Amino acid sequence: MKEVVLRRYGRLKADSADLPHLIVIDGGKGQLASAKEALMELELYGKIPIIGVAKRLEEVYYPEDSLPLLISKKSPALFLLQRIRNEAHRFAITFHRQVRSKKSLTSSFDQIKGIGVLTMTKLLKIYKSKKNILSAPEDELAKIIGSHKAKLVKEKGA
Numbered sequence: 001m002k003e004v005v006l007r008r009y010g011r012l013k014a015d016s017a018d019l020p021h022l023i024v025i026d027g028g029k030g031q032l033a034s035a036k037e038a039l040m041e042l043e044l045y046g047k048i049p050i051i052g053v054a055k056r057l058e059e060v061y062y063p064e065d066s067l068p069l070l071i072s073k074k075s076p077a078l079f080l081l082q083r084i085r086n087e088a089h090r091f092a093i094t095f096h097r098q099v100r101s102k103k104s105l106t107s108s109f110d111q112i113k114g115i116g117v118l119t120m121t122k123l124l125k126i127y128k129s130k131k132n133i134l135s136a137p138e139d140e141l142a143k144i145i146g147s148h149k150a151k152l153v154k155e156k157g158a
Contacts, residue, residue, distance in 0.1 A: 001025065001027065001031045001034040001035050001038075002034040002035065002037055002038045003038075005023075005034070005035045005038035005039065006038040006041065006042065009038070009039065009042055009044055009048075010042055013042055013044065019044070019047065019048050020048060021048075021049070022048070022049050022050070022051070023035065023039075023048055023049070023050040023051070024050075024051055024052075024053060024081065024084055024085070025050065025051065025052040025053070026052075026053060026055075026085050026088055026089070027052055027053075027054065028052055028054035028059065028061055028068075029052065029054075029061055029066075031052055032050065032051070032052030032061050032063060033063075035050060035052075036050065036063045045063075050063060053081050053085055054068065055085070057070070058070075058071065058073070058078055058081075058082070060081070108130075108156075108157060109130065109153070109157055111156070112152050112153065112156045112157060113152075114148070114149060114152055115149060115152055115153060115157075119145050119149055122144060122145060123141070123144065123145065123153070126144065130157070133153065133157065134153075134154070134157055138150050138151065138154050141153060141154070
């Protein structure tokens with residue numbers, strides 16, 4: 001949490017951008033304390049109000065108060081805080097999935113200079129997998145993609 005807050009608000013401070021009117025931290029006392037430390041390092045603590053929302057009992061924490069504020073379960077204010085938190089979760093999960101998906105679509109062949117998407121597509125249509133491509137004889141690969149590229153695949157594809 002501290003690292004995220006340092007990066008986010010450090011960037012805003014460096015760019016002299018507008019600061020938010022409120023920072024809502026997803027978590028209780030511990031997460032709020034980390035965010036507070038980061039804001040103190042950036043000399044922004046006290047300039048931006050900050051609260052923490054703990055999920056279990058929907059408690060709202062303030063940095064200087066050891067006891068949480070309990071908001072009525074039927075309160076529109078609590079409903080708004082829950083919606084904000086849920087949107088933050090949705091955003092984080094979507095981002096994580098995109099990063100993970102991108103990583104799963106790369107292979108060691110992507111790192112070989114001179115072997116592009118078209119060459120790999122051509123080889124995968126014929127051999128179906130990286131393992132099959134690497135086990136194919138170099139002269140067989142050379143007939144499909146040329147001797148220079150076949151040599152690159154065999155040397156650096158493993």
